[in-house]
Amino acid sequence: MAVKIFWTEEAISSYDKVIDYLEENWTEKEIAHFTENVANVLALLSEGNVQFRSSIKKNYHEALINKQNLLIYRIKPDQIELIMFWDTRKNPKKKKF
Numbered sequence: 001m002a003v004k005i006f007w008t009e010e011a012i013s014s015y016d017k018v019i020d021y022l023e024e025n026w027t028e029k030e031i032a033h034f035t036e037n038v039a040n041v042l043a044l045l046s047e048g049n050v051q052f053r054s055s056i057k058k059n060y061h062e063a064l065i066n067k068q069n070l071l072i073y074r075i076k077p078d079q080i081e082l083i084m085f086w087d088t089r090k091n092p093k094k095k096k097f
Contacts, residue, residue: 003048004079011082018069018085037065045080
């Protein structure tokens with residue numbers, strides 16, 4: 001049974017920022033790689049039998065999308081809530097979620 005994935009406004013915004021950055025500085029190949037990696041992680045999460053590493057905040061988890069980006073999410077009883085995409089080069093203490 002597939003678990004529902006819910007995108008928060010922050011998740012949508014931070015995803016769009018990554019795409020914008022890739023469009024400005026990289027090629028379509030890197031954009032395709034990023035979107036494919038996100039789709040793969042979301043497919044694993046929706047299957048409901050995968051849980052990535054725990055975050056510093058209780059009940060939150062982090063899925064590595066690529067070397068530069070994490071997906072932060074939390075598991076709720078009826079859905080998986082995507083919180084934000086985080087640039088791994090930033091100070092982890094500045095994560096606001």
